Structure formats: structure tokens, C-alpha cells
Amino acid sequence: xxxxxxxxxxxxxGNVIDDPTALSLFLDTFSxxxxxxxxxxxxxxxxxxLAQKTGLEVQMVDGRRITDAATLELIxxxxxxxxxxxxxxxxxxxxxNALGFTGADANTITSKKRPISTIDYxxxxxxxxxxxxxxxxxxxxxxxxxxxxxxxxxxGQLLNTNADTIASELxxxxxxxxxxELYYCFEKKGVLEDVNDESSVIExxxxxxxxxxxxxxxxxxxxxxxxxNCFHALEHQVFKVxxxxxxxxxxxxxxxxxxxxx
Amino acid sequence: xxxxxxxxxxxxxGNVIDDPTALSLFLDTFSxxxxxxxxxxxxxxxxxxLAQKTGLEVQMVDGRRITDAATLELIxxxxxxxxxxxxxxxxxxxxxNALGFTGADANTITSKKRPISTIDYxxxxxxxxxxxxxxxxxxxxxxxxxxxxxxxxxxGQLLNTNADTIASELxxxxxxxxxxELYYCFEKKGVLEDVNDESSVIExxxxxxxxxxxxxxxxxxxxxxxxxNCFHALEHQVFKVxxxxxxxxxxxxxxxxxxxxx
Numbered sequence: 001x002x003x004x005x006x007x008x009x010x011x012x013x014g015n016v017i018d019d020p021t022a023l024s025l026f027l028d029t030f031s032x033x034x035x036x037x038x039x040x041x042x043x044x045x046x047x048x049x050l051a052q053k054t055g056l057e058v059q060m061v062d063g064r065r066i067t068d069a070a071t072l073e074l075i076x077x078x079x080x081x082x083x084x085x086x087x088x089x090x091x092x093x094x095x096x097n098a099l100g101f102t103g104a105d106a107n108t109i110t111s112k113k114r115p116i117s118t119i120d121y122x123x124x125x126x127x128x129x130x131x132x133x134x135x136x137x138x139x140x141x142x143x144x145x146x147x148x149x150x151x152x153x154x155x156g157q158l159l160n161t162n163a164d165t166i167a168s169e170l171x172x173x174x175x176x177x178x179x180x181e182l183y184y185c186f187e188k189k190g191v192l193e194d195v196n197d198e199s200s201v202i203e204x205x206x207x208x209x210x211x212x213x214x215x216x217x218x219x220x221x222x223x224x225x226x227x228x229n230c231f232h233a234l235e236h237q238v239f240k241v242x243x244x245x246x247x248x249x250x251x252x253x254x255x256x257x258x259x260x261x262x
Numbered sequence: 263x264x265x266x267x268x269x270x271x272x273x274x275x276g277n278v279i280d281d282p283t284a285l286s287l288f289l290d291t292f293s294x295x296x297x298x299x300x301x302x303x304x305x306x307x308x309x310x311x312l313a314q315k316t317g318l319e320v321q322m323v324d325g326r327r328i329t330d331a332a333t334l335e336l337i338x339x340x341x342x343x344x345x346x347x348x349x350x351x352x353x354x355x356x357x358x359n360a361l362g363f364t365g366a367d368a369n370t371i372t373s374k375k376r377p378i379s380t381i382d383y384x385x386x387x388x389x390x391x392x393x394x395x396x397x398x399x400x401x402x403x404x405x406x407x408x409x410x411x412x413x414x415x416x417x418g419q420l421l422n423t424n425a426d427t428i429a430s431e432l433x434x435x436x437x438x439x440x441x442x443e444l445y446y447c448f449e450k451k452g453v454l455e456d457v458n459d460e461s462s463v464i465e466x467x468x469x470x471x472x473x474x475x476x477x478x479x480x481x482x483x484x485x486x487x488x489x490x491n492c493f494h495a496l497e498h499q500v501f502k503v504x505x506x507x508x509x510x511x512x513x514x515x516x517x518x519x520x521x522x523x524x
Contacts, residue, residue: 050339054315073344077312080362081343082335085412085420089366093418099368099396100342104351106361106405134361137403141396143368150347156355158347 007139007178008037008249011167015187016246017044017083026185026246027087031096033249036139036178038170039098040147041087042163047078067122067160076102076158079148087146098144103127103151104158106134109166111151111159125151125159127166130173164226168233175237182233182241183249184226190244190257191227195220201244205259207231230259269401269440270299270511273429277449278508279306279345288447288508289349293358295511298401298440300432301360302409303349304425309340329384329422338364338420341410349408360406365389365413366420368396371428373413373421387413387421389428392435426488430495437499444495444503445511446488452506452519453489457482463506467521469493492521 010030016022030039051058051074059066067075084100091098103109111125135145147170149163164184171182190201205213210231213219219227230241242248244256272292278284292301313320313336321328329337346362353360365371373387397407409432411425426446433444452463467475472493475481481489492503504510506518 050316053317054312076347077339077343079343080347081339081341085338085342085364085366088364089414089420090418092366092369092414092416097369097396098366100362100364102347102350102362104347104354104360106400107354107359134359134400134403134405137399138368138396141399143396152351152354154354156352158351 004177004179006035006181007174008033008035008181008183009040009167009171009174010037010183010185010249011040011042011163012185012246013042013163013187014044016185017041018046022246023087024090027090027094027096029246029249030144031091031094036144038135038139038145038147039087039091040149040163040167040170041079041083042149043075043079044083046082047075050074050078061119064119064121066120067124069123072123072158072160075160076150080150084146084148091144091146096144097142098146099138101145101147102158103147103161103166107131107152107154108135109147109151109161109169110154111161113153113157113159123157123159125153125161127151127161127169130169132173132177136174136177164229168229168238171233171238171241172236175239179239180237182230182238184230184241184243185246185249186243188245189255190248191219191223193218201255202257203255205257207234207261210259227259234259234261266439266441268297268443269436270295270297270443270445271302271429271433271436272299272445272447272511273302273304273425274447274508275304275425275449276306278447279303280308284508285349286352289352289356289358291508291511292406293353293356298406300397300401300407300409301349301353302411302425302429302432303341303345304411305337305341306345308344309337312336312340323381326381326383328382329386331385334385334420334422337422338412342412346408346410353406353408358406359404360408361400363407363409364420365409365423365428369393369414369416370397371409371413371423371431372416373423375415375419375421385419385421387415387423389413389423389431392431394435394439398436398439426491430491430500433495433500433503434498437501441501442499444492444500446492446503446505447508447510448505450507451517452510453481453485455480463517464519465517467519469496469523472521489521496521496523
């Protein structure tokens with residue numbers, strides 16, 4: 001069997017997006033990566049800032065944001081408009097041929113509106129299906145897709161979807177055809193043994209050591225959903241998953257966390 | 263020589279976008295058109311509405327809107343976010359595989375910031391170059407690109423660009439490879455001899471008869487830029503240009519204006 005080509009899927013969070021210098025540095029790095037690559041970006045603080053400006057109330061239930069119709073319209077403007085197109089235009093200036101996507105574009109990511117149980121999250125979607133054919137065509141043509149955190153239900157409804165999940169679902173969908181490397185870039189150097197000590201990066205986590213870390217309650221609670229996403233991807237043939245600062249993408253001396261099955 | 267395939271490029275204006283029923287009817291029509299097709303949409307009134315909500319002042323000079331940095335950010339949110347993604351999601355629900363574009367996406371439309379003469383229009387761009395290769399790949403893959411009225415300068419700057427012009431420049435760029443039909447859909451049945459009489463549609467205008475109409479001052483002033491755009495396209499090998507209501511696209515009995523060289 002031929003060796004598969006590598007596909008890098010890189011997710012950046014709000015802390016990179018909200019800081020123009022950090023974003024510009026990251027985009028420099030992203031544009032210089034060789035081979036096929038996809039960028040996934042979260043929202044950042046501009047959605048909240050615009051909500052305040054327009055007098056839209058942020059509704060939280062049990063610490064989670066509720067996406068009503070007005071909030072969905074607002075994040076569609078901020079995520080798919082402002083942030084996505086700013087990134088695409090900046091990547092073009094760096095000779096990286098980017099093309100912005102929501103999951104509705106080219107029908108790439110279909111999701112299902114989260115059912116109402118005790119909490120009605122509103123227009124929030126859980127990913128059901130990733131359609132790779134158009135993306136593959138574009139990757140082979142040298143295009144780098146740039147995804148924001150929106151999907152659709154195939155009935156005309158856009159849905160707010162977690163960007164970490166979009167990144168891992170894309171990674172899983174491409175795992176049959178590419179050797180997929182999934183990178184979660186955030187503000188810390190990696191998964192830390194001590195959340196207050198940047199030098200305590202756990203450089204390698206396997207499925208076995210992850211269970212041990214969970215049992216000994218070493219891992220900071222906020223990291224759990226991200227790590228579950230990572231292992232979900234690894235269990236579905238994603239080749240490698242890394243968590244750390246954007247530097248990990250290029251700097252051979254960078255310290256970060258690599259997650260593997262074994 | 264092989265007969266070229268037909269490519270329909272259809273531009274809709276604010277009056278269609280601002281009316282959900284009209285938009286939905288139009289998208290039904292668009293999705294049922296056979297063959298390759300591109301949609302280009304203008305802005306509509308939501309940009310002005312959002313400007314008012316956020317306290318952004320609309321600056322007009324000699325009756326023309328000035329696009330300062332805050333206005334550019336706002337129209338990027340409304341055009342590329344809200345309107346573009348609403349259209350894409352609705353087309354997907356109609357089984358039309360749409361993909362949203364600004365001119366920055368896949369580097370499709372490069373423009374140059376309009377030079378400051380007596381008026382500084384701000385971040386407004388005049389089209390310099392259309393890059394068709396990615397679009398052609400997508401059209402051949404059954405995708406329908408949906409363009410909003412934004413382009414970029416290849417240096418990271420998005421620019422506000424007239425949607426009529428985007429439609430005609432796309433038409434011209436594809437004219438070598440496709441038999442391009444360019445349709446401008448607006449609120450009237452076509453070019454009218456008497457602007458107050460909907461039954462006075464001029465069904466055919468040639469370059470010669472256009473000059474006669476201009477000389478006799480029959481054509482309503484507001485139509486001049488649109489008609490100049492049309493003849494510019496025809497002079498650059500675009501096969502056919504039509505102006506009228508969306509009905510002209512499907513209804514064989516519809517009355518509208520067709521422009522041809524001869």
C-alpha cells in the first residue's frame with residue numbers, strides 16, 4: 001500500500017484570535033507549513049463585544065451559553081464574516097491559498113440540533129456527518145480550507161458547533177485517506193501536571209497513562225473535554241494529536257503534549 | 263471546436279435579499295436551474311440596520327457611501343457572514359451544493375483600492391484580476407459558488423466592491439471557457455421606456471439601439487451604470503446579458519430585457 005500523504009488540521013482558540021499580534025504570528029507559521037492543511041478557528045471575544053454593543057443579552061444556563069436566534073445571527077456575522085474573512089485575507093497575503101468554510105459550505109459538516117433535555121441550548125449542533133470529497137479536491141489543488149465553528153442541519157438551519165469538535169471530526173473523516181496530524185493550539189505549552197506551573201508539561205500521554213492521570217485527578221477539569229476529543233480522534237485512526245502553543249508547529253525545540261494510543 | 267458548456271451567472275440585489283419570501287422564491291428558482299451556475303448577491307438593508315444599532319454613522323459624500331474601517335468590518339459581517347451563509351444554508355436545503363465566497367477566498371477576485379481624488383471612498387476596490395481555476399474545478403464538481411460584494415488586494419485588505427461589477431467581471435473571466443449568460447435580477451421587469459410603466463419593457467437592446475436610447479434620453483439615469491456594465495461584458499465575449507425579475511430565469515412567458523452586441 002502507498003504511504004498516505006500527511007494532512008495537518010490545526011485548531012486555534014480565542015486567545016490567538018483576540019490578539020492581532022499572536023494571530024499574525026500564528027498565520028505566518030500556518031502559511032509556512034508544507035503539505036495539505038486545514039485551519040479551524042473558534043470565536044474569541046468579539047462576539048460578546050458585539051452583543052454588548054447591540055444590546056443583546058448573553059444567556060447562560062449552568063455556565064453554558066445559550067444560542068437563541070439573535071445570538072446565532074450574531075455569531076454567524078462574527079465567526080463566518082469578520083474572523084473567517086480576516087484570516088482568509090491575511091493568509092492570501094502570505095501566499096497561502098485559503099478558502100473560508102462553515103459546515104454548510106459545500107455541505108461539508110452536517111449536524112443535528114441538540115435535543116432539549118433539562119437545558120435548551122438553542123441553535124447548537126452535534127456533528128453527524130462530514131463530507132470530504134470537495135475538501136479533498138481543494139486540498140489536492142493546493143487550497144487550505146479555513147473552518148469557523150458553524151455547521152448546518154441540511155434543512156436550512158445553521159448551528160453553533162464547538163470548534164474543538166469540528167477539528168476532531170474533520171480529522172476522523174480524513175483518517176482513511178491521509179495520515180492526519182491534529183494540533184490544538186492554545187495559551188499553554190501543553191497539558192500540565194500542575195496547572196499553575198508552565199514547566200510541568202506532560203510530553204506524552206497514552207490511553208493507559210491518561211486513565212492513570214484521570215484516576216489520580218492530576219488533569220485540570222477544564223482540559224477533560226479537550227482530551228476526550230483527542231482520544232476519540234486517536235481511536236478513529238487519526239495518526240497523531242498534539243496540544244500546545246503554536247510554536248510546536250515549527251520549532252523543533254518546542255515542548256508540548258503528544259497524545260497517542262500506545 | 264467543441265461547443266462550450268453554458269455557465270449562468272446571476273446577480274440579485276437588495277430588494278430580493280431584504281424580503282425573506284422573495285429570497286426563498288428566488289433560491290427555489292436558482293436551485294432548479296440546470297448546469298453550472300454562480301450566484302452574486304448585493305447587500306440589502308441589514309448593513310444599515312446594524313450600523314444604526316451599533317451607533318455607526320453612515321458617511322455619504324455626493325450621495326455615495328464611504329467605507330471607513332468600521333463600515334468595512336460591519337459589511338464583512340453582514341455580507342460574508344449573515345447574508346452569504348443564510349443563502350448557502352438555504353441552497354443546501356434545496357439540494358443545491360453552494361459554497362460561499364468573497365474575492366479573498368481562493369484568491370478569486372483581486373482589486374485595487376480606489377485612489378483618492380476629490381473623494382476618498384475608503385476601503386472600496388476596483389476589480390483588477392479574476393482567478394478562475396479553483397472556481398472551474400468546483401463548477402465541474404457540481405458546486406455553485408455564491409459571491410458577496412467583497413474582494414481583496416492580496417496584501418491582507420478586504421475591499422468593498424460593487425456586486426454588479428463582480429458579476430460582470432466573473433462573466434468576462436469565464437467567457438473564454440464557457441458560454442456565459444449573465445442575469446441581473448432586480449425589482450422591475452426589465453429596462454423600461456417609461457420608468458413609471460411596468461408594461462414598457464424594452465425587450466431587446468443592441469449596442470446600436472442603446473446609443474439611440476441614450477441620445478433620445480429614454481433610459482432612466484439610475485440604469486446607466488448597470489447598462490454600461492452589461493455592454494462591457496458583451497464586448498468581452500459574454501454570450502448573453504439579461505435584466506429583469508427573477509421569473510425570467512424559468513418562466514418561458516416572462517418579459518424581460520435581453521442585451522446583445524448586434
